[in-house]
Amino acid sequence: xxxxxxxxxxxxxxxxxxxxxxxxxxxxxxxxxxxxxxxxxxxxxxxxxxxxxxxxxxxxxxxxxxxxxxxxxxxxxxxxxxxxxxxxxxxxxxxxxxxxxxxxxxxxxxxxxxxxxxxxxxxxxxxxxxxxxxxxxxxxxxxxxxxxxxxxxxxxxxxxxxxxxxxxxxxxxxxxxxxxxxxxxxxxxxxxxxxxxxxxxxxxxxxxxxxxxxxxxxxxxxxxxxxxxxxxxxxxxxxxxxxxxxxxxxxxxxxx
Numbered sequence: 001x002x003x004x005x006x007x008x009x010x011x012x013x014x015x016x017x018x019x020x021x022x023x024x025x026x027x028x029x030x031x032x033x034x035x036x037x038x039x040x041x042x043x044x045x046x047x048x049x050x051x052x053x054x055x056x057x058x059x060x061x062x063x064x065x066x067x068x069x070x071x072x073x074x075x076x077x078x079x080x081x082x083x084x085x086x087x088x089x090x091x092x093x094x095x096x097x098x099x100x101x102x103x104x105x106x107x108x109x110x111x112x113x114x115x116x117x118x119x120x121x122x123x124x125x126x127x128x129x130x131x132x133x134x135x136x137x138x139x140x141x142x143x144x145x146x147x148x149x150x151x152x153x154x155x156x157x158x159x160x161x162x163x164x165x166x167x168x169x170x171x172x173x174x175x176x177x178x179x180x181x182x183x184x185x186x187x188x189x190x191x192x193x194x195x196x197x198x199x200x201x202x203x204x205x206x207x208x209x210x211x212x213x214x215x216x217x218x219x220x221x222x223x224x225x226x227x228x229x230x231x232x233x234x235x236x237x238x239x240x241x242x243x244x245x246x247x248x249x250x251x252x253x254x255x256x
Contacts, residue, residue, distance in 0.1 A: 009089060012058030019045055021126045028059055032091030035082060036100065038126075039107060040118040047081045048072070055085075064088040079104045111146030113139045117156055129163050136160045154183025161192060170200035190215075191223060198227060 015024035018034065020041050025031050035042055049072055056065030067088065071080050083101060086092055092100060107115065120135035139156050161176035177193035190213060198206040210220055 009059055009061065012054070014054075014058055016051060016054045016058070020123065020131065021128055028055075028061070028089040029091065032086055032089055035086065036091070038122055039103060040115065040122045042078065042082060043119075047078045061088070077108075079108065111142075111148060112144035113142040113148060113152070114146065116142060117152075117159075121159065124159065124163055127166075129167050132163050133160065136163070150183045154180045154189070157183065158189050158192070161196070165192075165196060165199075170196055174200055187219070191226075194223065195227070 009028040011027045012025075015026045016031065017024055018041075020043070021038075023034070025034065031046075035046070049069065052065050052068035052072065055061050055068065064085070067084055068081060071084060079101075082104065083097065086100065087097060107118070110118075116135045116139035120132040120139065123129075123132040123135065136156055136159060140153065145152070157176045158180035161173045161180060164170070164173035164176060174193060174196045177189060177196055181189045181193055194206060194209055194213075194215075197209050210223075215223070
């Protein structure tokens with residue numbers, strides 16, 4: 001159970017819509033909570049004139065709105081905007097604000113590729129899979145890779161595979177997990193690849209891959225046990241209602 005937060009500023013009658021994750025924000029406290037817990041998603045959907053105007057018209061915080069507009073009119077950074085917002089709505093005390101400022105600074109200093117991956121990771125946590133795919137792909141081709149190396153690339157490919165698997169696009173999932181294994185050479189990634197092969201092509205192809213990758217007998221037994229432990233879902237009593245729910249979830253996760 002989360003910690004309750006007392007809303008001291010009146011709630012908005014018209015929400016601010018966070019397009020990245022499809023969320024309506026009705027209060028200053030909700031906005032502060034989102035920013036603090038989803039820092040990689042803080043972008044131009046928040047740092048913008050529209051939000052500054054919403055703060056004025058809906059939260060009735062005229063002074064804060066003016067400060068935010070002034071920041072946007074001059075040389076500014078997202079950091080200036082965010083810190084001013086959090087300070088004025090009293091979401092954090094001075095010690096917490098200093099610690100948060102350090103997090104902002106650390107994120108800003110990371111290579112763009114890393115920031116794109118973190119954004120994709122956060123979107124995947126919110127089950128926004130097609131948006132996550134976009135930023136994972138951008139992270140792979142981004143020129144600003146810093147000194148991340150092949151381990152970073154392998155991790156991005158692994159996460160791409162996870163997203164494709166959740167979208168039941170097993171062909172793409174297999175390709176990504178294989179690329180990830182070529183970079184990382186870990187049993188965890190190999191297992192993801194083998195499971196994807198099993199789901200895509202069946203047991204015969206799965207066993208062939210076991211031989212191809214030289215999986216030892218102990219690992220084979222463990223993998224077989226894990227596959228057998230996956231339970232088929234029970235057929236819902238109301239299939240039509242279940243199909244509507246599944247369709248709604250798929251559309252929500254894929255922005256379709």
